Each structure stands twice: as structure tokens, then as C-alpha cells.
Amino acid sequence: MHDLTDITDWTAYEALGQWPDFQKVLSPEEREKLFASSPAAHANKIKTPYLLLIGEKDLRVVPHYRGFIRTLQANGSTAKVLSYPESNHPLIEVEVESDFVINMIKWFDQHSQ
Numbered sequence: 001m002h003d004l005t006d007i008t009d010w011t012a013y014e015a016l017g018q019w020p021d022f023q024k025v026l027s028p029e030e031r032e033k034l035f036a037s038s039p040a041a042h043a044n045k046i047k048t049p050y051l052l053l054i055g056e057k058d059l060r061v062v063p064h065y066r067g068f069i070r071t072l073q074a075n076g077s078t079a080k081v082l083s084y085p086e087s088n089h090p091l092i093e094v095e096v097e098s099d100f101v102i103n104m105i106k107w108f109d110q111h112s113q
Helices: 008-016 028-035 039-045 066-074 095-112
Strands: 050-055 079-084
Touching: 008 028, 028 039, 039 066, 050 066, 050 095, 066 079, 079 095
Parallel strands: 050 079
Antiparallel strands: none
16 A cells, blocks of 8 residues: 555554655565555455445545455455445545445444344
8 A cells, every 4th residue: 555545654654653764765674564554464364344435536545455355255254345436535425425324234234143
């Protein structure tokens, strides 16, 4: 995610615990820490049913979520994506909010039994 997001400073700070120096190339150790902090590094351990709500115009959640979802499914996890083509990160449109609230309730009803 670090190389693909529009908030590289934040992702680096969260993973490395310090603000990055963008005048320097990341060291192999720093790149390893960045990967280790990514959900992709742990997808094979996830067993809880996973529901992702995504606005397709979102710049924060990169399009690589599809590979993450496929990895979860390949490892036997239940994973579902609710995709909203005209939405961005906040998913604030009334129609979108209505849809995802209804679908989240259904999801929790189905997976909390």
C-alpha cells in the first residue's frame, strides 16, 4: 500500500514509527516493516468473515483490495465486497449509506450465529 497510496507519509509513520525522509530510498528493513504492517502480509491468518465496503473512486483504499479478497477466499475465509462505483472514501451518499447499512445488518445476522 505504501507505494500506491496518496498518503505515503502517514503509512510510513504508522509502520516505522517516524516520519520518513523522502530524500532517501527506503532501506530493505524499512520496506520489510512496511510490508509486515500491511493486511496483505497477514491474509493467510484471517479466519473471521470479512466484509469490505469500498467506493471505487477511493484514493485511500487502493484497487489492490481485489487481490487481498481473493487471497482470503483462497485460504477458506468468507469474504464479500460491497462496491459503490460513484463513491469515494467516506461513502456518504444517501443511497449508498442505505445499501451498506442494510447489507451490514444482514452480514452480522448471518455471521454471528
